[in-house]
Amino acid sequence: MCGIVGYTGGKQAAPVLLKGLYTLEYRGYDSAGLSLQTAGGIVTIKAKGRVEELEKRVNAAGRIESNCGIGHTRWATHGAPSDRNSHPHNSMDGSVSLVHNGIIENYLELKTELQAEGYVFKSDTDTEVVAHLFSKYYHGDGVAAMLDVARRLRGGYALAVVTADRPGELICTRRDNPLIVGLGEGENMIASDIPAIMAITRDFIVVGDGEVVRVTPESVEVYDKDGVRIEKEVQTVNWDIQGAMKGGYDHFMIKEIMEQPKAVRDSIASRISADGLPDLMSEGVGAELFADVRNIHIIACGSAYYAGLAGKVAFERLAKIPVMANVASEFRYSDPIVDSHDVCVVISQSGETADTVAALREAKARGATTVAIVNVLASTAAREADHVIYTWAGPEIAVATTKAYSAQLAVLYLLALTAAGARGTLTPDEIRYYCRELRDLPDKIEKTLAFGPELKRLAELYCACDDTYFIGRGIDYMAVQEGSLKLKEIAYVHSEAYAGGELKHGPISLIVDGTPVVALACDPELYEKQISNIKTVKARGGRVILITNGEYAIDPDLCDHLIKLPPCPWFMTASLSVVPMQFLAYYVGVLRGCDIDKPRNLAKSVTVE
Ligand code: AGP
Numbered sequence: 001m002c003g004i005v006g007y008t009g010g011k012q013a014a015p016v017l018l019k020g021l022y023t024l025e026y027r028g029y030d031s032a033g034l035s036l037q038t039a040g041g042i043v044t045i046k047a048k049g050r051v052e053e054l055e056k057r058v059n060a061a062g063r064i065e066s067n068c069g070i071g072h073t074r075w076a077t078h079g080a081p082s083d084r085n086s087h088p089h090n091s092m093d094g095s096v097s098l099v100h101n102g103i104i105e106n107y108l109e110l111k112t113e114l115q116a117e118g119y120v121f122k123s124d125t126d127t128e129v130v131a132h133l134f135s136k137y138y139h140g141d142g143v144a145a146m147l148d149v150a151r152r153l154r155g156g157y158a159l160a161v162v163t164a165d166r167p168g169e170l171i172c173t174r175r176d177n178p179l180i181v182g183l184g185e186g187e188n189m190i191a192s193d194i195p196a197i198m199a200i201t202r203d204f205i206v207v208g209d210g211e212v213v214r215v216t217p218e219s220v221e222v223y224d225k226d227g228v229r230i231e232k233e234v235q236t237v238n239w240d241i242q243g244a245m246k247g248g249y250d251h252f253m254i255k256e257i258m259e260q261p262k263a264v265r266d267s268i269a270s271r272i273s274a275d276g277l278p279d280l281m282s283e284g285v286g287a288e289l290f291a292d293v294r295n296i297h298i299i300a301c302g303s304a305y306y307a308g309l310a311g312k313v314a315f316e317r318l319a320k321i322p323v324m325a326n327v328a329s330e331f332r333y334s335d336p337i338v339d340s341h342d343v344c345v346v347i348s349q350s351g352e353t354a355d356t357v358a359a360l361r362e363a364k365a366r367g368a369t370t371v372a373i374v375n376v377l378a379s380t381a382a383r384e385a386d387h388v389i390y391t392w393a394g395p396e397i398a399v400a401t402t403k404a405y406s407a408q409l410a411v412l413y414l415l416a417l418t419a420a421g422a423r424g425t426l427t428p429d430e431i432r433y434y435c436r437e438l439r440d441l442p443d444k445i446e447k448t449l450a451f452g453p454e455l456k457r458l459a460e461l462y463c464a465c466d467d468t469y470f471i472g473r474g475i476d477y478m479a480v481q482e483g484s485l486k487l488k489e490i491a492y493v494h495s496e497a498y499a500g501g502e503l504k505h506g507p508i509s510l511i512v513d514g515t516p517v518v519a520l521a522c523d524p525e526l527y528e529k530q531i532s533n534i535k536t537v538k539a540r541g542g543r544v545i546l547i548t549n550g551e552y553a554i555d556p557d558l559c560d561h562l563i564k565l566p567p568c569p570w571f572m573t574a575s576l577s578v579v580p581m582q583f584l585a586y587y588v589g590v591l592r593g594c595d596i597d598k599p600r601n602l603a604k605s606v607t608v609e
Contacts (some may be wrong), residue, residue: 001603002101003027003073004179005196006170009187009520010067010322013037015057015197017071021051023195026252026397027071028603029079034058035088035097036066041164042097046086047479068168069177070160070190072099078107079124088531091127092120092134092373094544095164096136096409100127101192102177103608105155116604121405126155134161135293145225146212151177156354157609158207160190168214172207178379179207181220183234184508185422188215193605194237194377204380205232206554207404213309213429227462235378251596253398253490257582258449261442263403264410266392266573271414276413276432277421282574284387285371285415286424295343296419297368299331299359301606302548303485304404304408305349307477311345314571318426328355329609332362345415349396350605351379360384360609373411375404389415398597399604400490404583405482406445409575413438416571427440444566448579451563455580458545458561459587462516463491469515470497470581472536473530474523479574481516483581489599491589500526513541518581522549522573534558545584547577 003024008017011104017034032054033046042062049072058064072087077464087099104110106511107126110133114561115121119132133152137144142163149159163169172179172190180198180206182189189197190213197204207213224230249255280286296315298308305327314325325338326336327344328410332355338344344363348356348515351374360381364370373395374387382388391407417434420426426434468487470480476518477499498507500519510519517537521530527550534544538558545558565576589596 001026001075001607003192003196004070004099004101004160004190005027005174005192006070006190006215007187008168008223009069009168009184009200011187013066013069014064015302016053017069018051018058019199020189020191020196021054021071021073024073025051025598026604027073027192028399028401028598029075030085031074031086032072033086034069034071035090035162036064036069037162037164038064038169042090042094042096042162044088044090046083048082048443059480062295067082068162070097070162070355071101072168077103077608078126085123087125087127088582089125091131091133096131096135096161098131098137098159098161100130100157100159102157103606104129104153104157105157106153110152112412118133124391130159131197132282140165143212143214143227143339145222146171146173147223147225150210150212150225158192162204165353165475168216171212173210173212174207175209176354178605179209180204181213181215183220186217188217188220190215198237202237202574204237205234206383224575230411235361237377241385243379244351244403244533250551251398253402253586254401254595256396256398256403257395257579257586260403260406261446263391263393263407264445266502267407267440268414269411272435272439276435277428278313278418278431278435279391280414280418283389285418287418289343290319290321290419290422293321296321296340297338297363298323298325298342298347299328299344299363300347301328301353301355303405303482304349304356306345306478306482306485307405307408307412308345309481310409310475310574311416313475313478314413314416317570318416319423320425321419321423328353328359328361336362336366338363338366338368342368343371344368345371345373346381346385348381349375349401350609351376352605354607354609357384358379373408374551375407399599399602400486402543406575408576410438410441413572418516426590434569438571441568441575444568444576445579447566448576449576452583453582454563456587457584459591461586462543463588465593466491466494466518467510467515468495469511470495471503471533472520473500473533475571475574476520476523476530476577479577480518481518482578486582486585487588489602490585490596491592491594493588503533508536508540511537511540511542515542516545517542518545518547518584519559520577521546522570522577523532524550524570527552531558547580549573549576560608
């Protein structure tokens with residue numbers, strides 16, 4: 001959701017900024033732009049649509065000599081996507097140019113004030129207010145001006161500015177929106193996310209909330225909110241840029257589906273000790289966390305929430321601890337009954353999802369111990385939680401999550417087994433058995449990937465259908481919710497996920513001759529019940545794609561298509577059953593001509609409420 005990039009150094013800025021913007025495309029956007037410092041002043045070029053369109057316009061402008069500039073991909077909030085509303089936004093005299101990620105909540109009040117002082121607005125955005133405000137407060141010291149601006153703003157933002165009178169200087173700040181500074185040799189960059197700086201460096205610092213940074217080719221000065229110079233810890237990216245490239249696949253999504261065995265393997269590898277038990281001690285998570293816990297609250301959004309639902313079932317059945325799974329946007333406003341007797345587990349690929357971060361803060365403020373399961377290194381949730389357990393899924397670029405979801409499930413299993421050990425609800429030998437099975441899980445996911453061509457064939461059969469239903473019970477009900485979301489977001493197909501036993505209470509009226517129904521039957525406790533539910537679908541003409549993993553004898557009349565997964569312990573089946581559903585969504589999306597990696601209206605990192 002909006003992406004910021006800035007460059008200062010010896011290279012031509014435009015190509016570096018464009019390259020950075022391409023790497024940020026995955027965040028979701030509808031327009032793009034850049035501003036370049038030149039000897040003759042700031043040159044700003046913007047375009048509604050893709051970065052490709054912006055690049056055409058930059059090329060059409062001829063060679064623009066510039067070694068410093070800022071770029072932006074915009075995901076519209078205030079004002080429709082258009083050239084006019086695209087960032088950067090400039091001061092009236094064009095000497096200040098600014099990009100913004102987030103929402104300025106008091107923009108109207110500030111706009112009225114600035115208009116009364118004679119400032120003229122050219123866009124419908126909240127961002128333009130900040131450009132004028134900066135020019136009002138700017139008297140040659142960008143850090144001082146940015147600190148003054150920040151004191152006036154409400155809401156969340158990451159901001160980056162160039163001014164015409166300070167060649168080679170970038171000024172930036174942030175609150176509740178991601179921003180890093182990449183540290184190169186004689187060149188530096190700022191960006192919303194790591195892939196954008198990897199053209200020049202793997203070393204970076206994370207800008208903290210309220211901090212203001214002055215970046216030049218040779219220096220990076222960080223100031224706290226009171227203007228006091230501070231030192232920051234330098235971090236190093238531990239994955240390769242290849243991980244953020246398509247590597248011969250048509251889309252990032254299919255590449256990331258195929259990377260799931262590695263994502264799961266990497267996420268569990270160092271977390272099972274030599275004696276075969278889960279070991280999260282390097283994250284500070286041991287038996288004492290769960291020994292006396294009253295409730296566990298799992299909090300997340302979207303797919304991360306669905307991973308959390310599967311985690312809830314594992315925690316409750318294995319460790320016998322009551323678990324509330326919460327959608328983050330609801331949790332924070334629900335006056336939650338959470339205190340120091342509770343553990344709150346937040347799950348987020350990006351670690352920057354505004355609702356999830358706000359819920360994490362709410363849980364902390366109420367005294368709960370917080371654990372964040374996060375994929376992006378040094379992200380806000382990772383930094384703010386009491387304990388962070390990284391999913392080592394590597395960079396996930398497709399907007400639709402696949403491998404990060406699978407890695408989240410794996411970490412949740414480890415946590416649930418840790419809790420079961422702490423509560424004595426499983427014996428050490430039982431836990432060892434599950435850990436051995438967990439170690440084997442990546443190979444079973446690998447085997448499940450072999451169903452890709454079969455799912456492609458099924459996608460061809462059903463891609464024209466406008467409604468699809470997903471049913472499951474127990475752990476399968478949790479898994480089908482993720483499968484259904486995938487089909488909606490990637491293929492724009494209306495789909496619903498129901499607990500199998502709920503069909504008869506209403507939705508079965510929607511099942512008619514030819515309606516595709518994806519039915520999971522992997523939970524052994526509920527297998528027979530689910531088979532009865534599937535029968536009711538068949539009796540009404542539904543076309544059933546059955547996904548199961550048991551050694552069950554399958555009645556040939558039960559389904560139209562059968563996907564038989566490798567056997568594994570019941571709570572791990574979600575890690576296998578999701579794979580065919582991901583393939584189905586992917587291939588239906590491809591056949592329907594959808595923009596697979598950047599689905600309409602969606603953003604990878606949802607940094608606004
Ligand atoms: C899933 O495919 C999504 N696009 C979305 O639901 C996502 O899982 C959700 O926005 C949460 O993101 P996070 O994991 O980065 O917090």
